Amino acid sequence: MLSQIPIDLSKVKKESIDREILRLGIIAELDAINLYEQMAELTDNKDIKKILLDIAREEKTHVGEFQTLLLRLDEEQVKELEEGRKEVEEELED
Numbered sequence: 001m002l003s004q005i006p007i008d009l010s011k012v013k014k015e016s017i018d019r020e021i022l023r024l025g026i027i028a029e030l031d032a033i034n035l036y037e038q039m040a041e042l043t044d045n046k047d048i049k050k051i052l053l054d055i056a057r058e059e060k061t062h063v064g065e066f067q068t069l070l071l072r073l074d075e076e077q078v079k080e081l082e083e084g085r086k087e088v089e090e091e092l093e094d
Contacts, residue, residue: 003027003028003031005024005027009021018073019073019074022066022067022070022073023066023070025062025066026063026066026067026070029059029060029066030059030063032055032059033056033059033060036052036053036055036056036059037052037053040053040056
């Protein structure tokens with residue numbers, strides 16, 4: 001199932017629009033990755049599987065591009081990603 005746009009961009013404050021656009025781009029790319037990987041799992045055709053997985057990898061690059069831009073615009077996101085990383089490391093140390 002593909003995601004629905006969670007917000008009406010016309011109602012977003014001007015100072016927040018770029019961050020929201022980038023987040024929507026990330027959502028769209030993650031949806032595409034999931035779709036292509038799921039379809040690749042369903043097919044027995046090795047050529048189709050190969051191409052679907054290649055396209056999924058490209059979409060992962062796009063996630064990285066959007067995320068890089070988002071991290072330039074949202075200092076809180078940078079901080080919270082680091083907090084999440086630390087929490088996982090702490091949990092996995094046990």
